[in-house]
Amino acid sequence: MTLRVAIVGCGKAAENHVAEIKKLSNVSLIAACDSEPLMAEQFCLRHGVGASYTDFEQLLAEQRPDVVQIATPPQSHADLALTAIENGCHVMVEKPLAESSAVASEVIRYAERNGCKLTVGWTYYFDPVVRSMRERVARGTIGDPVHLDAFLAYDLRGRFGAAVLDDAAHWVHGLRGKLVQNNLDHLLSLVVDFVDHDSAVSNLSAWRATHSPYPDLVDELRLTLAGExxxxxxxxxxxxxxxxxxxxxxxxxxxxxxxxxxxxxxxDSSSRLPGPLGRLACGLDQTRQLASQSFSNLARVIRSDFQALPGLGYLLSAFYRSVERDEDVPIPYAHILRVSTWIDHAVNGIRDAQAVSQ
Structure with missing residues (x-):
């Protein structure tokens, strides 16, 4: 069975998607859609896609894809997903699924009612090292998890950051939580497997320097999720x-x-050697682990298997398998909804903090 796939949104995210789609033998990319005709046409020319559209509903009516991958700005995710599901399509949506947890819940319920599979673009959730980490924790290697710490340093001087800063009309500025809302999935998706089911945002601080070079954006956000x-x-x-x-x-x-x-x-583990020898042994063991993994990563580079988003291919393959075999989706819906709820709290906290600072 070959799954017929259409992509909506023909920007950078779509380029990442199509690179992984081409590696899958059971998938055929049949159409692409973008509100900008030239973007859609050039995308189709680059990737040998047969049909280019600016009207999503026309694409669905004429091409009748099995799966739709949505790679547009977040403001359009929910409407496009609901339209695709209404037309019987399974849907993969870039993160975040929706602008609020209420809308995310609506999309998931609609997919379930219509017998369609749905997943979200948590690519880091499926990175090889992240999967290895979950396996170690499941084996009891570290004992019981007692504390989690996730940190993302975002480079606003990079290509995407520069585009956001230089364009006041950039879609990021239209999100309630701006850049933070577009990136929190990268952090919260890592912790969702390990925190308690009753975990909630117990503390949040958002900070912007007095003379920040990033107007309208917070310089830093910190939040605590606490459970039993x-x-x-x-x-x-x-x-x-x-x-x-x-x-x-x-x-x-x-x-x-x-x-x-x-x-x-x-x-990190304790050494049985006493005093300074133990501390030295721990440092040497860290060096050994990093050297071993660097050589493994070098082998991946040689095999052309060391991509910028190594988890994306795994996610797409697992999602298409769930569609073909009618299996569970790779990311539980409960995980998506919990993360959406936490993001709601963070976005509201950011708005309150900015109001106070002003």
Whole structure:
């Protein structure tokens, strides 16, 4: 069975999608749609896609795809997803699924009622090192998780950041939570497997420097998720350098440290050697782990398997498999809704903090 796939939105995110779609033998990309005719036409020419559209409903009526991948700005995600589902399509949506948890819940319920599969673009959730981390925790390697810490250093001097700063009409400025709302999924999706089911935002602070070079954007956000057994610290910064994406799980036996930018995962554990020798042994063990993983990553580079978004291919493959075999989707809907609820709290907190600071 070959799944017929259409893409909506022909920007950078769509380029990432199509690169992974081309690797799948059971998928055929049949059409692309963008509100800008030239964007859609050039995308189709670059990738050998047969049909170009500016009208999404026309695409659905004429092409009747099995799956629609939505790679547009977040403001349009929910409406496009609901339209695709109404036409019997399974849907993969870039993050965030919707601008609020209420709308995200509506989209998920509609998909379930219509027998359609739905997933969201949590690419980091499926990075090889993240999957390895979850496996270690499941095996009990670190004991019981007791604390989580996730941090994202966002480079506003990069290509996307520069586009946001230079264009007052950029879609990021139209989000209630601006840049933070567009990126919190990257952090919260990492912790959702490990926190308690009753975890909620217990503390939030949003800060903007008096003479910030980033008008209309917060310089830093920090929030705490607290539950019955465990708490998680989440931090997002526009000022930290270099670009970084880190996740730490502190356990009752040892600690896992994940660097998603470098695709490394190391474990801190105590040494049986006494005093200074023990501290030296721990440092040498960290060096050994990093060297081993660097050589493994070098092998991936040689195999052309060290992409910027290594989890995207895994996510798409797992989602298409769930469609073909009518299996569970790769990301539980409960996870998506919990993260959407936390983002609501963060966005509201940002707005309150900005109002106070002004």
């Amino acid at each position: 057994r465990i708490c998680a610290q989440i931090a997002f910064s526009c000022r930290a350098r270099p670009l970084g994406h880190f996740f730490t799980i502190v356990g009752s036996k040892s600690t896992l440290r994940l660097n998603l930018a470098n695709q490394t995962l190391t474990e």
